[in-house]
Amino acid sequence: MAEIHPSAVIEDGARIAETAKIGPYCVVGANVDLGENVVLESHVVVTGHTSVGEGTHIFPFASIGHQPQDLKYAGEHTTLEIGKNNRIREHVTMNPGTAGGGGVTRVGDNGLFMMSSHVGHDCLVGDNVILANNATLGGHVELADHVILGGLSAVRQWTRIGTGAIVGGMTGVEFDVIPFGSVIGDRAKLAGLNLVGLKRKEVPREQIHALRAAYKELFDQEEGTLRSRAEALAARSENQPLVKIVTDFILNKDDRRFCTPRSGE
Structure with missing residues (x-):
């Protein structure tokens, strides 16, 4: 009993x-x-x-x-x-x-x-x-797996947060967060990658470097749309498993909005 x-x-x-x-x-x-x-x-x-x-x-x-x-x-x-x-x-x-x-x-x-x-x-x-x-x-x-939400954060209905992402304390998340992303702010902005989480999981250095390069290509340029940049990146990143997780997340649905860095940051 x-x-x-x-x-x-x-x-x-x-x-x-x-x-x-x-x-x-x-x-x-x-x-x-x-x-x-x-x-x-x-x-x-x-x-x-x-x-x-x-x-x-x-x-x-x-x-x-x-x-x-x-x-x-x-x-x-x-x-x-x-x-x-x-x-x-x-x-x-x-x-x-x-x-x-x-x-x-x-x-x-x-x-x-x-x-x-x-x-x-x-x-x-x-x-x-x-x-x-x-x-x-x-x-x-x-x-998704391995997501961390900080204290007093809130995620709006119908939002997706990808694997390994981290949300800062007191952050309001209105749009999808890419896998391994790090978002902060009263309305969440993308502030880089969750490098601390990746290192804690002992992700190989070369995979982290590939992710950082992919991040720059996706978010540090204005040519084309986020979707078109993700499509171009996906076409040549089949051998980079973490990059593929990010591009698959972006390309999975065509009617989504994503947290991105604020202009000039």
Whole structure:
């Protein structure tokens, strides 16, 4: 049997692994699935059609799986899927999807969601992401793997942030952020590459040099459009895997706007 504090409320139908631990005054809804070694500290609420993967640790006063903050939501059956080995700190909120957004909010593995961060409806969050205190994702946001959001940052709905990118504290992100990009400002501007993150991951020096050259070609000239420059770069960069990730991200959709450096910077 799972280790469940006597004061916890477990609704009939909840599926709880034998190695899970549920602390004082937690509430677990009827349609919740808690995996092996999941830990709920005191005063955690997990509800809705929510699954929590093995080894995830949720701290006091987190609100997980309550209905989306979307006026169009009409009580339809939608889900929240949380992966393995996440740390979900105090007062974090995560909402399920909506019918208009695919019906699922999905969080990957090994994430750190610091105090009062928010994952809105229909978001798709990759592995090894970090949301610092009070970082906020609007609905339908896509975060790729290894993204870091600084404290008090906010990402507008329908925005994509590519793998390995970093968002500075108190930054408002309105447009897509390229993979490995670094953005800052009250409305995010592209401020270079996330070189610190690349070095921490021990990316080979020659790949970093290739990325820096690609960045200059994409953003340090005015000839043509960003898309045309990305197409030209892609045509001769098939042997540069990180550059290809950036060009694929830009060329993936033709109706997107991107964070770019401000004029003269």
